[in-house]
Amino acid sequence: MPARAQTSKPERYDELLCAAAECFQKQGFAATSIDTVARHVGATKGRVYHYFPSKMDLFNAVRDRAMELVFDAIRPALEADLSVIERLTAMSLAHTRVMMRHHSYMQVLLDGLQMQRFGATTEFQRQAMQRHLQERDDYETCFREVLQQGVCEGVFQVDHLSITLQSFLIALNGPVFWYRPRPGDNDATHDEIAGKVVRYAMAGLGVGDLPVPSTTSERPSERPSERHGHE
Amino acid sequence: MPARAQTSKPERYDELLCAAAECFQKQGFAATSIDTVARHVGATKGRVYHYFPSKMDLFNAVRDRAMELVFDAIRPALEADLSVIERLTAMSLAHTRVMMRHHSYMQVLLDGLQMQRFGATTEFQRQAMQRHLQERDDYETCFREVLQQGVCEGVFQVDHLSITLQSFLIALNGPVFWYRPRPGDNDATHDEIAGKVVRYAMAGLGVGDLPVPSTTSERPSERPSERHGHE
DNA sequence: TTGACGGCATACCGAGTAGTATGTTTTGGT
DNA sequence: ACCAAAACATACTACTCGGTATGCCGTCAA
Numbered sequence: 001m002p003a004r005a006q007t008s009k010p011e012r013y014d015e016l017l018c019a020a021a022e023c024f025q026k027q028g029f030a031a032t033s034i035d036t037v038a039r040h041v042g043a044t045k046g047r048v049y050h051y052f053p054s055k056m057d058l059f060n061a062v063r064d065r066a067m068e069l070v071f072d073a074i075r076p077a078l079e080a081d082l083s084v085i086e087r088l089t090a091m092s093l094a095h096t097r098v099m100m101r102h103h104s105y106m107q108v109l110l111d112g113l114q115m116q117r118f119g120a121t122t123e124f125q126r127q128a129m130q131r132h133l134q135e136r137d138d139y140e141t142c143f144r145e146v147l148q149q150g151v152c153e154g155v156f157q158v159d160h161l162s163i164t165l166q167s168f169l170i171a172l173n174g175p176v177f178w179y180r181p182r183p184g185d186n187d188a189t190h191d192e193i194a195g196k197v198v199r200y201a202m203a204g205l206g207v208g209d210l211p212v213p214s215t216t217s218e219r220p221s222e223r224p225s226e227r228h229g230h231e
Numbered sequence: 232m233p234a235r236a237q238t239s240k241p242e243r244y245d246e247l248l249c250a251a252a253e254c255f256q257k258q259g260f261a262a263t264s265i266d267t268v269a270r271h272v273g274a275t276k277g278r279v280y281h282y283f284p285s286k287m288d289l290f291n292a293v294r295d296r297a298m299e300l301v302f303d304a305i306r307p308a309l310e311a312d313l314s315v316i317e318r319l320t321a322m323s324l325a326h327t328r329v330m331m332r333h334h335s336y337m338q339v340l341l342d343g344l345q346m347q348r349f350g351a352t353t354e355f356q357r358q359a360m361q362r363h364l365q366e367r368d369d370y371e372t373c374f375r376e377v378l379q380q381g382v383c384e385g386v387f388q389v390d391h392l393s394i395t396l397q398s399f400l401i402a403l404n405g406p407v408f409w410y411r412p413r414p415g416d417n418d419a420t421h422d423e424i425a426g427k428v429v430r431y432a433m434a435g436l437g438v439g440d441l442p443v444p445s446t447t448s449e450r451p452s453e454r455p456s457e458r459h460g461h462e
Numbered sequence: 463t464t465g466a467c468g469g470c471a472t473a474c475c476g477a478g479t480a481g482t483a484t485g486t487t488t489t490g491g492t
Numbered sequence: 493a494c495c496a497a498a499a500c501a502t503a504c505t506a507c508t509c510g511g512t513a514t515g516c517c518g519t520c521a522a
Contacts, residue, residue, distance in 0.1 A: 012469095026346060030261035033509055045511085046471050055510065114338075114408065115257060157434070160427045166409045167402050167431040174401040177345065196391045200398040203388070204435040243499090264479060276481085277501050286480065464522090471516080482505080489498075 013051055015041055021062045021104040028111065029059055059112070060128050066102070066109035067135050073098040078142060084150040085202075086211045091143065092172055092201060096194035099175045101187070106176045143169060150205070157206030164205070171201040244282055246272055252293045252335040259342070260290055290343070291359050297333070297340035298366050304329040309373060315381040316433075317442045322374065323403055323432060327425035330406045332418070337407045374400060381436070388437030395436070402432040 019040040023032045034055055038048050052058040077090035099106050113136055144165050150156040158164045174197060199210055250271040254263045265286055269279050283289040308321035330337050344367055375396050381387040389395045405428060430441055 028259050028261060028346065030259055034511085035509080044471055047469080049511075050468095050470060110408075115259065159430055163424060163427045164431055167405050167428055170405040170408060171398045171402050171435070174398050177341075177401060178397040193394060196394045197398055199390055200395055200435045203437060204402070204431045206434060206439075208437075265481085266479080275501055278499075280481075281499060466519105466521090468519085469517090471514100473512100473514080475510105475512080477508105477510090479508080480506095482503100484501100484503085486501075487499085489496100491496090492494085 012047075016048060016051055016058075017061055017065060018104075020058050021066075021108055024059065024062060024111070025104040025107045034058075056125060056128075059108075060132075062105065062108050063112050063132055066105040067132070067139075069102050069105060070095060070098050070109075070139065074142065083211075084146060084153055085155055085207060088143070088146045088150065089198060089202065089210055091146065092198045093191075093194050096172050096175060096197050097187075097190050099173060100179050100181075100190045100193065103176055103179065103181075106173075110173065110176060140165065140169065147205075155207070168201050168204060171204065172197065243278075247279060247282055247289075248292055248296060249335075251289050252297075252339055255290060255293060255342075256335040256338045265289075287356060290339075291363075293336065293339050294343050294363055297336040298363070298370075300333050300336060301326060301329050301340075301370065305373065314442075315377060315384055316386055316438060319374070319377045319381065320429060320433060320441055322377065323429045324422075324425050327403050327406060327428050328418075328421050330404060331410050331412075331421045331424065334407055334410065334412075337404075341404065341407060371396065371400065378436075386438070399432050399435060402435065403428065 016037065020032075020037045023037050023040055026032075027036070034045050034048050037058070038044050041047075048058065052061065073094040074091045077087055077094055080087070080090070082090065113132065144161070147156065147158065147165055147168070148161065151158050151161065175193065179193065195210075202210060247268065251263075251268045254268050254271055257263075258267070265276050265279050268289070269275050272278075279289065283292060304325040305322045308318055308325055311318070311321070313321065344363065375392070378387065378389065378396055378399070379392065382389050382392065406424065410424065426441075433441060
């Protein structure tokens with residue numbers, strides 16, 4: 001019955017990882033059983049435990065992948081030679097796009113960071129949790145520093161730095177909560193929505209007009225004004 | 232052993248409800264056992280099942296209470312005779328305050344609305360879910376209509392109504408995710424933070440200066456700039 | 463052809479959990 | 493003082509789920 005498909009090992013790994021992300025997203029960690037994930041790819045527990053030593057490791061792998069995705073997304077904007085407003089805009093656009101494109105992973109990531117759910121577990125687990133919190137912190141710091149620099153330059157109107165940063169980031173994360181993919185949605189759709197989200201978020205900093213990105217400068221054709229299908 | 236304390240029946244009910252809110256918040260629905268909730272108030276399962284027919288009913292009761300809390304909070308601002316900006320500001324302040332004051336309840340509320348976790352249950356359960364989604368929708372509509380009116384009057388700069396509304400609301404909900412109560416925090420602290428959050432959210436609509444509320448017009452003394460303890 | 467190994471499926475164990483059935487104490491009316 | 497009925501606690505059942513042990517089956521090197 002192990003009818004070896006014509007897929008390489010990393011592909012099988014990724015397939016499981018992706019299935020796990022979707023299950024964890026829809027049902028949460030505790031409510032998702034190993035069997036659920038296995039059935040989601042037409043397999044059984046054996047396969048899952050062949051690739052991941054435990055349920056917790058599977059969950060951590062999903063989060064690691066998610067973190068990797070967001071970091072990779074904003075890296076170009078971080079390293080490019082841009083003004084403060086341009087840099088923050090580019091970072092925010094990239095961030096928001098990833099929120100929609102990989103929104104199963106992202107929801108799992110936010111969920112996991114949200115709760116200490118795993119307080120009473122092993123010491124090793126505690127370390128993994130600490131590592132994730134640290135990465136989240138590092139990620140936030142990327143935005144914090146750009147924001148801080150903008151405040152120094154006087155291009156942002158910021159009342160309280162931490163509160164404003166949190167409000168800004170939560171606005172960017174918004175699509176994770178209210179965006180649901182529709183048939184026909186593609187990268188262009190995501191770009192368009194991300195543009196509007198970022199416009200709102202930047203306006204909160206007192207920035208009225210956004211810089212036009214050099215590469216992607218397509219005019220967002222107005223979508224129908226019905227609500228976006230947040231479930 | 233049922234050493235009846237000198238508390239009335241509604242008080243015992245509320246005590247259980249509050250404990251359930253905290254447990255569901257910290258560990259999620261699936262990971263929270265009835266015994267966990269019971270032990271949290273120094274009781275056993277018997278007491279919980281005496282007041283609530285099932286775990287699901289307990290969860291629904293928490294959400295009902297949460298919905299009640301937010302609706303009650305913004306009602307005064309809805310019924311008062313105010314300008315669009317004043318009304319939206321008052322609603323937002325009230326909303327954000329509740330997010331912090333009852334943030335266990337609020338996190339359970341958002342969690343529950345977020346996931347369809349309970350898709351494969353009884354028909355009765357599906358109805359309860361539908362009811363909650365409808366209430367959420369009604370609540371959003373309160374804000375949507377004020378926003379819409381402001382757009383008509385030209386006092387808000389809004390690109391896309393639905394996306395802006397979602398971004399606005401998620402910013403107001405922000406404290407649920409990043410605010411953690413500190414020793415010494417009280418209503419005044421919450422007012423101060425809520426003020427800053429609302430300022431950001433309104434700025435996103437292009438409103439630079441907030442109206443001074445008639446009743447609570449205390450100058451928010453600047454807090455230390457260290458971060459707020461989002462874990 | 464064969465043997466060995468990777469890649470799984472299957473069967474099973476132990477721990478925990480929702481819900482129930484029943485016993486026991488407290489309370490309030492008379 | 494007495495007695496329902498309320499307000500629980502305790503014991504138990506049926507079931508789920510994480511994890512393990514084992515075994516089968518195809519693939520490939522020799």
